[in-house]
Amino acid sequence: MDILISVWEFFQNNVLTKPQFFIGFIVFAGYALLRKPIYECLAGFIKATVGYMILNVASSGLVGNFRPVLAGLKDRFDLTAAVIDPYFGQTAAQQAVENVGRSFSMMMMVLLIAFTVNIVLLAFRRYTKIRTLFITGHIMVQQSSTALWLVLFCFPNLQDPGVVLMLGLLLGTYWAVASNLTVEPVAKLTEGGGFATGHQQMFGIFAVSKLAKYVGDPKKSLDNLKLPGFLSIFNENVVATGILMTIFFGIIITILGQDLMHQIDKGFKANQNFGFYIIEKSFNFAVYLTILQLGVRMFVSELTNSFQGISEKLLPGSMPAVDCAATYGFGNPNAVTFGFLFGAFGQFIAILGLIVFNSPVLIISGFVPLFFDNATFAVFANRLGGIRAAAFFPFCSGIIQVLGGGFAAWYFGTSQFGGWHGNFDWDTLWPVIGLIMNYAQYVGVAAVIIVLLAIPQIMYRRHKDTYFVIAEDYDEYKKIEAKKQGVPVDQVVID
Amino acid sequence: MLKVIAACGSGMGSSQIIKMKLQKVFKKLGIDADIYHTNVGDAKSQANNYDVVFCSESLVGQFGGTKAKVIGLKNLLSEAEMTEKIEAAGLK
Numbered sequence: 177m178d179i180l181i182s183v184w185e186f187f188q189n190n191v192l193t194k195p196q197f198f199i200g201f202i203v204f205a206g207y208a209l210l211r212k213p214i215y216e217c218l219a220g221f222i223k224a225t226v227g228y229m230i231l232n233v234a235s236s237g238l239v240g241n242f243r244p245v246l247a248g249l250k251d252r253f254d255l256t257a258a259v260i261d262p263y264f265g266q267t268a269a270q271q272a273v274e275n276v277g278r279s280f281s282m283m284m285m286v287l288l289i290a291f292t293v294n295i296v297l298l299a300f301r302r303y304t305k306i307r308t309l310f311i312t313g314h315i316m317v318q319q320s321s322t323a324l325w326l327v328l329f330c331f332p333n334l335q336d337p338g339v340v341l342m343l344g345l346l347l348g349t350y351w352a353v354a355s356n357l358t359v360e361p362v363a364k365l366t367e368g369g370g371f372a373t374g375h376q377q378m379f380g381i382f383a384v385s386k387l388a389k390y391v392g393d394p395k396k397s398l399d400n401l402k403l404p405g406f407l408s409i410f411n412e413n414v415v416a417t418g419i420l421m422t423i424f425f426g427i428i429i430t431i432l433g434q435d436l437m438h439q440i441d442k443g444f445k446a447n448q449n450f451g452f453y454i455i456e457k458s459f460n461f462a463v464y465l466t467i468l469q470l471g472v473r474m475f476v477s478e479l480t481n482s483f484q485g486i487s488e489k490l491l492p493g494s495m496p497a498v499d500c501a502a503t504y505g506f507g508n509p510n511a512v513t514f515g516f517l518f519g520a521f522g523q524f525i526a527i528l529g530l531i532v533f534n535s536p537v538l539i540i541s542g543f544v545p546l547f548f549d550n551a552t553f554a555v556f557a558n559r560l561g562g563i564r565a566a567a568f569f570p571f572c573s574g575i576i577q578v579l580g581g582g583f584a585a586w587y588f589g590t591s592q593f594g595g596w597h598g599n600f601d602w603d604t605l606w607p608v609i610g611l612i613m614n615y616a617q618y619v620g621v622a623a624v625i626i627v628l629l630a631i632p633q634i635m636y637r638r639h640k641d642t643y644f645v646i647a648e649d650y651d652e653y654k655k656i657e658a659k660k661q662g663v664p665v666d667q668v669v670i671d
Numbered sequence: 672m673l674k675v676i677a678a679c680g681s682g683m684g685s686s687q688i689i690k691m692k693l694q695k696v697f698k699k700l701g702i703d704a705d706i707y708h709t710n711v712g713d714a715k716s717q718a719n720n721y722d723v724v725f726c727s728e729s730l731v732g733q734f735g736g737t738k739a740k741v742i743g744l745k746n747l748l749s750e751a752e753m754t755e756k757i758e759a760a761g762l763k
Binding site: 369370375413472477481484498501544 | 728
């Protein structure tokens with residue numbers, strides 16, 4: 177018995193509470209189960225472990241770079257600040273989890289359980305009416321991180337097994353239900369492209385595709401618009417982050433002033449020019465984000481590969497739910513940039529609003545929600561509501577992202593660590609789920625899961641005849657619609 | 672050995688999907704290919720060392736002046752579209 181206990185303790189101290197090794201061993205075990213040769217299992221183990229360790233270097237770099245600015249804001253204006261971006265959010269969540277003395281390995285367990293829940297819901301689709309499997313690995317890591325902190329925030333005394341089981345159930349249900357909501361909009365946009373969206377703004381896509389036709393006219397589309405060429409530089413992550421951070425931190429650090437920064441930031445040498453200090457500080461964020469993404473890419477690509485394999489083998493007739501950028505090829509080429517611009521416009525106005533109304537937390541725009549959410553909304557909005565809808569929805573989304581993200585960063589305390597997830601669903605649905613969990617505890621979690629599971633049932637009841645057909649055979653779906661409208665298939669109107 | 676880059680905006684999601692689908696398609700066509708997935712910025716700076724770049728149609732404009740062949744995809748998940756475009760480009 178003593179031996180068993182000491183073996184368990186060894187495992188707990190060296191693997192279970194060390195996320196890098198935990199993830200490494202999971203990849204190793206997964207590859208072994210897939211009967212890959214031992215050297216490939218080992219390579220997978222090393223890549224996953226090193227990838228996670230790279231991520232750790234980057235997140236402590238991000239936090240370290242941010243700390244003097246946060247301290248300055250606290251000191252000068254009694255403000256906290258958060259960048260609304262999933263990478264900053266993931267880092268802040270990790271800091272928050274570790275700050276209360278819990279192990280971040282739970283994130284990985286949550287992810288695996290949630291993925292399993294999604295598979296089970298899909299396997300029983302005759303009853304659950306779920307048609308999609310969420311396989312976007314890096315998003316699953318980010319969402320598991322943020323949601324893990326939400327649960328620990330609302331249930332500080334819940335033990336680890338309870339935390340991962342409950343959250344796995346909740347998050348897996350969200351993945352299945354929310355990606356299932358995008359089946360119709362994506363199928364109609366891509367004319368049966370054979371996939372759904374598994375990303376961070378799935379409720380948003382659903383809402384936009386329902387509302388766009390009331391806002392504008394699809395005939396007045398973005399086609400004839402000529403956007404200035406310089407906007408194409410925002411297609412590059414590093415450039416876009418560098419510019420955004422220089423604008424925001426340039427303003428913040430300038431207001432905090434040279435003297436204060438000298439006091440609180442040891443890295444600001446007496447002989448360094450203030451302007452170059454600001455640029456270096458801002459570009460550092462681009463540096464650490466690039467490193468962070470390198471790390472995530474390393475351990476997630478192993479994960480996504482096997483998820484894709486599972487989705488093809490286990491569940492024929494189902495749809496993979498993938499990155500929102502997969503829809504961009506089907507939209508107007510202008511839509512992506514247009515959405516980004518109007519989203520930025522909305523965010524900047526909302527941030528000014530926060531400052532004017534003395535909000536306790538300052539929000540800094542992050543690149544990912546600004547670009548990927550709003551570009552996606554513009555693509556969907558343009559198809560049904562033309563140029564007006566493609567401007568209106570990203571603009572509203574920008575405002576919502578800042579207000580919802582600001583509330584969440586303040587309420588759930590991640591603004592102490594400088595970040596919040598910041599993507600659309602995480603500025604709307606998830607703060608509400610967090611509030612419900614905090615006030616109604618277990619009853620609240622159960623209620624949220626039941627309400628989520630009811631959504632596909634309602635969708636099914638409204639379109640029983642085409643509900644599964646649209647996912648399995650789009651041409652057949654068009655035939656059914658044409659029959660209903662009493663026109664030949666090539667004249668059918670799908671909206 | 673054909674050297675291939677799969678690129679997307681962040682180098683995380685879509686490029687990996689392109690890569691996984693490409694692997695299957697190349698295998699079916701009997702083409703021996705080594706595929707690397709990354710973001711647009713990285714892909715641009717490395718494209719000259721590769722034979723061909725695959726990305727979303729919306730990003731093709733980013734690769735002006737590269738020696739590598741650039742193939743834009745409309746549906747990143749469509750094996751049929753990939754097969755057709757690989758054959759049209761005469762890759763082997």
